[in-house]
Amino acid sequence: MFLMTVVATGLGTAFGASYTVGAPGGSWDLKTNYTRWASATTFYTGDKLWFQYSGVEHNVVEVSKADYDACNGSSPIATFKTGNDAVALAASGSRYFICSVPGHCSAGMKVQVNIRSKVVRCRGRGIRQRVSVCFGAARSGRHGGWYCALLLESTKGDVYILSLSSFFR
Numbered sequence: 016m017f018l019m020t021v022v023a024t025g026l027g028t029a030f031g032a033s034y035t036v037g038a039p040g041g042s043w044d045l046k047t048n049y050t051r052w053a054s055a056t057t058f059y060t061g062d063k064l065w066f067q068y069s070g071v072e073h074n075v076v077e078v079s080k081a082d083y084d085a086c087n088g089s090s091p092i093a094t095f096k097t098g099n100d101a102v103a104l105a106a107s108g109s110r111y112f113i114c115s116v117p118g119h120c121s122a123g124m125k126v127q128v129n130i131r132s133k134v135v136r137c138r139g140r141g142i143r144q145r146v147s148v149c150f151g152a153a154r155s156g157r158h159g160g161w162y163c164a165l166l167l168e169s170t171k172g173d174v175y176i177l178s179l180s181s182f183f184r
């Protein structure tokens with residue numbers, strides 16, 4: 016059971032984290048300092064942003080850097096307005112989001128997110144250890160047998176799965 020938990024944790028990290036924009040102190044609103052919020056987190060490819068807000072009061076518009084700087088939402092890259100919007104951070108680079116309700120962006124409702132490649136982090140000095148874990152699953156039925164995972168743990172504590180193999184009997 017313990018080993019099963021170790022592997023589940025590794026999978027969760029390898030597949031990315033979810034961040035609610037503005038949390039835990041705020042949300043997608045007119046009060047949160049998003050410069051401070053974004054600087055507290057390092058975003059990696061595979062992570063996800065959640066914008067949670069009242070869809071009546073606000074929206075989320077992804078824009079270019081120039082439109083972000085100018086608070087201009089008239090040429091959106093993408094528009095979200097459900098109040099519970101997920102944005103996948105698939106690629107490395109910078110992404111820019113504003114609220115296009117008049118006055119909100121210039122009042123601070125804008126966030127820049129810088130995304131780093133997760134693959135780069137796996138290389139070189141960041142590697143702390145490699146561990147191999149194996150665990151048995153239910154012996155009856157089609158999924159019985161042994162599973163082994165080769166895990167790599169970075170110095171920051173993230174766990175990556177290098178390989179996952181199964182041995183059926």
Ligand SMILES: *[C@@H]1O[C@H](CO)[C@@H](O)[C@H](O)[C@H]1NC(C)=O
Pocket residue numbers: 048049050051123
């Ligand atoms: C937001 O936070 C940043 C970094 O902590 C700070 O430099 C900036 O002045 C803050 N902005 C406002 C409007 O308080």
Ligand SMILES: *[C@@H]1O[C@H](CO)[C@@H](O)[C@H](O)[C@H]1NC(C)=O
Pocket residue numbers: 085087088089090
């Ligand atoms: C916003 O950008 C569009 C082009 O994308 C431009 O035509 C418009 O003048 C801009 N509005 C403001 C207020 O700068």
Ligand SMILES: [Cu+2]
Pocket residue numbers: 072073074114115116119124
């Ligand atoms: Cu708004």
